[in-house]
Amino acid sequence: MATAFDTVKDYTEAEYKYGFVTPVEEDRFPPGLNEEVVRRLSAKKEEPAWLTEWRLAALRRFLSMEVPDWQKVRFAPIDFQAISYYAAPRQKERPKSLDEIDPEIRRTYDKLGIPIREQEILAGVAVDYVFDSVSVATTFKRKLEQLGVIFCSMSEAVREHPELVRKYLGSVVPPGDNFFAALNSAVFSDGSFVYVPKGVRCPMELSTYFRINAAGTGQFERTLIIADEGSYVSYLEGCTAPMRDENQLHAAVVELVALDDAEIKYSTVQNWYPGDKEGRGGIYNFVTKRGACRGKRSKISWTQVETGSAITWKYPSCILQGDDSVGEFYSVAVTNHRQQADTGTKMIHIGKRTRSRIVSKGISAGRSDNTYRGLVRILKSAEGARNHTQCDSMLIGDRCGAHTVPYIEVQNKTARCEHEATTSKISEDQLFYCRQRGISEEDAVALIVNGFCREVMNELPMEFAVEARKLLGISLEGSVG
Amino acid sequence: MLAVKRTRRLDPDPAFTAAFRELAPRLPGSANEPLARIREEGFARFLALGIPTQRDEAWKFTNVARIANRPMRPATATELPLDRVLPYLLGGPRARRLVFVDGRLQPQWSHTGGLPQGVIVESLARAAETRPLALAEALGELDDGRSFTALNTAFADGGAWIELPAGLALEAPLQLLFVTTGGEVPVMSHPRCVLRLGDGASLTLLETHVGLGEGAALTNAVLQLALRPGARLEHDRIQLPAAQGSLLAKIDGSLGAGARYRQTTVLLGGALVRNEHELRIDGPGVDCLLSGVAVPGTGEQSDIVVRIHHRAGGSHSDQYFKHVVEDRGHAAFAGKIVVHPGAQKTNAYQKNDNLLLSDDGEVDTKPELEIYADDVKCSHGATCGELDAGALFYLRSRGIARQAARAILVHAFAAEVIGRLADPTARALAETRLVARLGGGLDGALVETVLGEAA
Numbered sequence: 001m002a003t004a005f006d007t008v009k010d011y012t013e014a015e016y017k018y019g020f021v022t023p024v025e026e027d028r029f030p031p032g033l034n035e036e037v038v039r040r041l042s043a044k045k046e047e048p049a050w051l052t053e054w055r056l057a058a059l060r061r062f063l064s065m066e067v068p069d070w071q072k073v074r075f076a077p078i079d080f081q082a083i084s085y086y087a088a089p090r091q092k093e094r095p096k097s098l099d100e101i102d103p104e105i106r107r108t109y110d111k112l113g114i115p116i117r118e119q120e121i122l123a124g125v126a127v128d129y130v131f132d133s134v135s136v137a138t139t140f141k142r143k144l145e146q147l148g149v150i151f152c153s154m155s156e157a158v159r160e161h162p163e164l165v166r167k168y169l170g171s172v173v174p175p176g177d178n179f180f181a182a183l184n185s186a187v188f189s190d191g192s193f194v195y196v197p198k199g200v201r202c203p204m205e206l207s208t209y210f211r212i213n214a215a216g217t218g219q220f221e222r223t224l225i226i227a228d229e230g231s232y233v234s235y236l237e238g239c240t241a242p243m244r245d246e247n248q249l250h251a252a253v254v255e256l257v258a259l260d261d262a263e264i265k266y267s268t269v270q271n272w273y274p275g276d277k278e279g280r281g282g283i284y285n286f287v288t289k290r291g292a293c294r295g296k297r298s299k300i301s302w303t304q305v306e307t308g309s310a311i312t313w314k315y316p317s318c319i320l321q322g323d324d325s326v327g328e329f330y331s332v333a334v335t336n337h338r339q340q341a342d343t344g345t346k347m348i349h350i351g352k353r354t355r356s357r358i359v360s361k362g363i364s365a366g367r368s369d370n371t372y373r374g375l376v377r378i379l380k381s382a383e384g385a386r387n388h389t390q391c392d393s394m395l396i397g398d399r400c401g402a403h404t405v406p407y408i409e410v411q412n413k414t415a416r417c418e419h420e421a422t423t424s425k426i427s428e429d430q431l432f433y434c435r436q437r438g439i440s441e442e443d444a445v446a447l448i449v450n451g452f453c454r455e456v457m458n459e460l461p462m463e464f465a466v467e468a469r470k471l472l473g474i475s476l477e478g479s480v481g
Numbered sequence: 482m483l484a485v486k487r488t489r490r491l492d493p494d495p496a497f498t499a500a501f502r503e504l505a506p507r508l509p510g511s512a513n514e515p516l517a518r519i520r521e522e523g524f525a526r527f528l529a530l531g532i533p534t535q536r537d538e539a540w541k542f543t544n545v546a547r548i549a550n551r552p553m554r555p556a557t558a559t560e561l562p563l564d565r566v567l568p569y570l571l572g573g574p575r576a577r578r579l580v581f582v583d584g585r586l587q588p589q590w591s592h593t594g595g596l597p598q599g600v601i602v603e604s605l606a607r608a609a610e611t612r613p614l615a616l617a618e619a620l621g622e623l624d625d626g627r628s629f630t631a632l633n634t635a636f637a638d639g640g641a642w643i644e645l646p647a648g649l650a651l652e653a654p655l656q657l658l659f660v661t662t663g664g665e666v667p668v669m670s671h672p673r674c675v676l677r678l679g680d681g682a683s684l685t686l687l688e689t690h691v692g693l694g695e696g697a698a699l700t701n702a703v704l705q706l707a708l709r710p711g712a713r714l715e716h717d718r719i720q721l722p723a724a725q726g727s728l729l730a731k732i733d734g735s736l737g738a739g740a741r742y743r744q745t746t747v748l749l750g751g752a753l754v755r756n757e758h759e760l761r762i763d764g765p766g767v768d769c770l771l772s773g774v775a776v777p778g779t780g781e782q783s784d785i786v787v788r789i790h791h792r793a794g795g796s797h798s799d800q801y802f803k804h805v806v807e808d809r810g811h812a813a814f815a816g817k818i819v820v821h822p823g824a825q826k827t828n829a830y831q832k833n834d835n836l837l838l839s840d841d842g843e844v845d846t847k848p849e850l851e852i853y854a855d856d857v858k859c860s861h862g863a864t865c866g867e868l869d870a871g872a873l874f875y876l877r878s879r880g881i882a883r884q885a886a887r888a889i890l891v892h893a894f895a896a897e898v899i900g901r902l903a904d905p906t907a908r909a910l911a912e913t914r915l916v917a918r919l920g921g922g923l924d925g926a927l928v929e930t931v932l933g934e935a936a
Contacts, residue, residue, distance in 0.1 A: 070538060380840060380841075393850075393852070395852065395854075395855035396855065397855060398822070398823070398825070398854055398855045398856070399822070399853075400853075400855070401851070401852060401853045402850070402852045403849070403850060403851045403852065404848075404849060404850040404861070405847065405849050406847060406848060406849075406863070407845070407846075407847045408844070408845065408846045408847070408863055408865060409843070409844070409845045409846075410835070410837055410843065410844040410845075410865045411840070411842070411843045411844075412837075412840055413837040413838055413839055413840050413842065413867040414840075414867060415837070415865065415866070416864075416865070416866040416867075417863070417864065417865040417866070418862075418863070418864050419846075419848065419861075419862060419863040419864070420860070420861070420862045420863075421848075421850060421860060421861050421862075422859070422860045423850060423852050423857060423858070423859040423860065424858075425855040425856060
C-alpha cells in the first residue's frame with residue numbers, strides 16, 4: 001500500500017494549470033520608480049491634480065520607509081527600480097461592449113474557465129476583469145445602475161465619482177500605513193470600485209478576476225468598497241498568473257467601509273502562480289486588506305482561500321468602530337513545495353458590544369511554511385466586546401512547518417476573549433478507514449482536508465465553494481499521506 | 482513628511498560604564514584573567530546590544546528602559562535585623578540555604594553544612610576562588626543575544642554554584658533567598674546561579690526574591706540549569722519585590738532524556754517583573770511543567786516569557802500561567818513552543834488564563850507555536866475575562882460582602898497554581914501574602930476559612 005507520504009508526493013508534483021501566457025500587445029512603462037513615473041502614470045489615466053499629489057505624497061513616504069522584517073517569510077530583497085509600474089493591454093479605446101474586447105484576452109479568460117458572456121448570463125455574477133493593471137470589462141453594469149449600485153473600475157470611478165473616491169480613498173488604509181501600502185498608493189493602476197447606496201441589497205455577487213500576464217511587472221490594484229447605511233454587498237475576488245522563473249510582486253490595497261447597519265462580505269480565492277517545486281518563481285502576494293465597520297450594527301466578513309503565491313503575506317483586518325458591529329475572518333491557507341504563507345487577521349475592537357470571530361485553518365505540505373499571525377485588540381471603550389479565535393494547523397509530511405502567532409491585547413474588563421489552537425496531521429487511521437471503504441488515497445486525502453476546512457468553506461458563496469474545493473485538491477496533489 | 486525610524490535599542494546610560502570601571506577590580510574573581518576577560522566581553526556585548534525598546538518584538542509589551550536605563554549604583558552592604566528576614570526562611574528545619582542581601586552573602590543566616598559527599602553548594606564569590614575556570618566557562622557559554630544576560634555576566638556578584646553528583650537525591654530542600662533593600666539612588670544587583678544535576682540526581686530548590694525597604698532597586702538575575710538524563714528538579718519560586726523594586730529573571734536550561742523539571746512561580750508586587758525561560762529538551766521522556774501566577778496592581782507589571790525548544794521527540798511540556806490584573810496593573814505573557822524538525826511524538830501544551838478586574842488594567846498575551854514535525858500533539862489556549870457574575874451572585878446571595886466574595890473567587894483562581902508549589906512552607910507563604918493582598922474586607926475568620934480550605 002502506498003503510504004500517506006507517497007500520496008502527498010504525487011499530489012505535490014501536480015502542475016499549475018493556469019500557467020499560460022497570453023500574447024497580447026501591451027503598452028508599458030520602462031522599469032523604474034520616481035516622481036516622473038508617478039506623474040506619467042497619473043497623466044496617462046487623466047487623473048485630477050489632487051490624486052496626482054496624493055500619489056506623490058505616498059511615493060515620498062514610501063521612499064523614506066524600510067522593508068519590514070518582522071514576518072516569518074523570507075525572500076531576496078526586491079529591486080523596486082526593476083519593476084515596470086504600468087503594463088496595459090494595448091487598445092485604441094476602452095471597449096464599448098464586451099464584443100470589442102481583444103479576442104486574445106477573451107481566450108485567456110475562457111481558459112481560466114470564466115467566459116465573460118457565459119458568466120454574465122448563466123451565473124448572474126457581475127464581474128470586473130483586471131488584466132495586468134487595467135480593468136478590461138465590467139459586466140452587468142446597466143442592471144446594477146438601475147439600483148444605484150456603482151460597480152466600475154477605479155479609473156472610471158475617479159472620473160465619474162470623484163467626490164466618493166476622494167472622501168473614502170485612503171481613509172481605511174492611509175498611504176503611510178505600511179511599506180507596501182505606500183507603494184501601492186503611489187503607483188496603483190486600477191482596481192474595482194463599489195458603492196452600494198442606502199438600503200440597497202445588491203442582488204448579485206460582484207466579482208473581480210485578477211490576472212498578471214506580462215513579465216517584469218507587478219500588479220498594484222486598489223479596491224474600494226463602500227456600503228452605505230442598511231445596504232448589503234457580497235464581493236468575490238479571484239486571481240491567477242502565468243508560470244515564470246522570476247518572482248512577481250502583487251501589492252494590492254483593499255479598503256472596505258461599512259456604515260450603519262451595512263454588511264460587506266468579501267471572499268477571495270487566491271491562486272497566483274506558486275512557483276515550481278524548487279521554489280523558483282511565483283508571485284509575492286503582499287496585500288493590505290482592511291475594513292472599517294464605521295456604523296452601528298455594521299458587519300464585515302472576510303473569507304479567504306489561499307492556495308497560490310510563492311509568498312502570501314497579508315492580514316485582512318476589521319476595525320470595529322461602530323457599536324454592536326461585527327467582524328469575521330474565515331481563512332484556509334494551503335502551502336506546498338516551498339511556498340510560504342504568513343497570514344491572519346487583526347480585529348480592533350473600539351465600539352461597545354463589538355464581536356469578532358476568527359477561524360483559521362492552515363495546511364502545510366512539502367517543504368512549505370505556514371504561519372497564522374493575528375491580533376485581537378480590545379480598547380478601553382469596547383465595553384462588552386467578545387472575541388473567539390480558533391486556529392488549527394494540519395501538517396502533511398515531516399519537512400514542513402506550521403506556526404501560530406496570536407496577539408491578544410485587552411484593556412477592558414468586560415471583554416471576553418478566547419483563543420485556541422491545535423496542530424494535527426492526517427492520521428494513518430483516518431486514511432486506512434477511507435481506503436478500506438474503497439476510497440482512493442487521493443480522494444481520501446481530499447475528503448479529510450475538506451472536512452478539516454469545512455467551517456470556512458461553508459462561508460464561501462456557492463460558485464466559489466465549488467472552485468475552492470477543486471483548488472484545495474489541486475494544490476495538495478501529490479502530497480498527502 | 483518623513484517617517485521617523487523608531488529605534489529598537491537605546492544606548493545604555495553612561496552610568497553603567499562608570500559603575501563597571503569602578504567595580505570591575507572588586508568583582509568576584511577579578512584577579513583571575515579568564516574570568517575578568519569574560520566580564521569585559523560581557524560588558525562590551527551589553528553596550529553593543531543596548532537597552533531594548535518596545536520596537537523590539539521580544540519586548541513589545543514591556544517598556545524596560547524606564548526601569549533599567551537610568552543611573553543606578555551597585556548595592557553596598559546593608560545590615561538587616563533577623564526578624565525582617567525570618568518570615569522568608571523557607572523549607573523547614575532541615576533546609577539548607579544561602580541568603581543574600583543586595584547581592585552579598587549573609588553567612589550568619591546561611592547554612593550549607595552536613596551535605597552528602599560530592600554535593601557542592603557555594604556562593605558565586607566562593608566559586609570564583611575554588612573553580613575560576615569552570616565559572617568563566619559557565620558565564621561565557623551563555624550568549625542568548627539578550628542585553629541583560631550580558632549585563633549580568635559583566636557584573637555577576639551574588640548567586641550560587643550548585644552541583645549534585647549522579648544518583649544523589651537531596652532530601653532537604655535548598656533555598657536561595659535574595660533580599661533587596663533599595664535606596665535613594667536606584668540600586669542594582671546581578672545574581673548569577675549555576676545549577677547542575679547529575680544523572681538521576683534530585684533536588685527541591687526554593688528560590689525567593691524579596692524586596693524590603695522603599696527605595697528603587699533592580700535585580701537582574703540569571704539562572705543556568707543543566708539537568709542530566711533522569712535528573713529531577715522541583716523549583717518553587719516566590720517573588721515578593723517591593724513597590725519600587727524590579728526584577729528581571731532569566732532561566733536558561735537544558736533537560737536531558739527522562740529528566741523532570743517542575744517549576745512554579747508566584748509573584749506578588751514589583752514595579753516591573755519579567756520572568757524569562759528558555760528551555761531546551763534534548764532527549765525523549767522529558768517532563769517539563771511550568772506554572773505561574775501573578776497579581777499585578779497599580780504601577781505593577783508582570784511579564785512572562787517562555788520558550789520551550791523540543792529538540793528531541795517523545796517528550797512532554799506543559800505551560801500553565803495565570804494573571805489577575807487589578808486597578809492599573811499590566812500583565813503580559815509570551816509563550817512559545819518550538820518543535821524542531823524530527824522531534825516527532827512531542828506532546829506540548831500551553832495555557833494562559835487572565836482575569837481582568839479593572840478597566841484601567843491591561844492584558845496582553847501571545848501564545849505561539851512553531852512546529853516543524855508532523856506527528857505531534859501541540860495545542861494552546863488563552864482566555865481573558867472578568868469574574869463570573871453568576872458565581873459572584875451566588876456568594877453574595879449567601880450574605881458574603883462583595884469585596885470578600887470577589888477575594889474568594891480570585892483566590893480560587895490563583896490557588897490552582899499555588900497548590901502546585903512543592904514545598905509546604907513556600908505554599909503557606911504564598912497563600913498568606915495572596916490573602917493579605919486581596920484584602921477587601923476579608924476578616925480574620927474568613928482568612929482562616931480560606932486558608933483552611935486551601936490546606
